[in-house]
Amino acid sequence: RKNIEYIQGNFDVSLGRTSNKRKLTWMAIAEKVNGVSNVKRDANDISKKFKLLKNDAKKNAARQRNHMNGTGGGPVKDEKLSELDEQMMYFVPDCFAYGFKGDNDLESNYEETPVQTLSSSQD
Template sequence: MKMLKNNKKVRSSNFSREEEMNLIQEIEKFKHILECKITNKVTNAEKEEAWRKVLSSFNSRNLQVRSISQIKSKFDNLKTKAKKEMAKQKSYMRGTGGGPAIKIELDHVTEATLNVINMKTVVGLNNSLDSDFINVKVEYYKKKKELLEKRVEAEEKERSRRREREEEEHLKKMILLDLEIKLKEKQLK
């Protein structure tokens, strides 16, 4: 939002349906980062970088230039709308009065938003803990384990190369010593 001389904010234009769809498509590419529940220094830095990439790509596809705060706010609003629609549908499914359940038709932006957000936050978990924190932690530790395994593998390769170089050096020294011994034996004879 821009400021005028008398400190009044100027409203930016509303997001069009096409802009909303473009935003969701860009966020979909980074949903594993942006929808991660873990918040620490590393994941927060990853999220900020992901938002910058989303913004850059989003602005390159649209005429209206938006800020990070605008797209974050819009995404939050889209998530809220999608969750409300799912809650309404769930309410209708549990309703009484006979007859078939009322099926709410979702627009394509809401459906795309539901595909991006973690469905467990919308419909709930089927386990006794009723939290996706454990699943997020498992994913976090899987990635951490994978990175550690790659580091160990790289260090092992480096040790192996170093060992090979040392063995070559040792072999060369042994050959030189053997030649020196033969030379000394010839000189003594």
């Protein structure tokens, strides 16, 4: 849990950094993780594990959304995200996990706007 909080505190900053700065950030995170773990991991291992956890959280959030939006006459499954998944969702933009608002009925939200042609604008 402390490691995820540490990553949250450093991750946003590392996104805009150069490749070297990102490597240094992951090395610092690996050092923190190794300080509380019996198994020693390098920065690449930590980064890969982080990506796997983030992808798992996205899948679980999408599954939760699909269950909530499900139809078919049966009861809706009450599927909650784990605490880890909820923490990992901090790093995932909502649109990647839950889709865009109104994405299932784009046509009903479509507004027509008149198009002004070049010839009519010069008259």
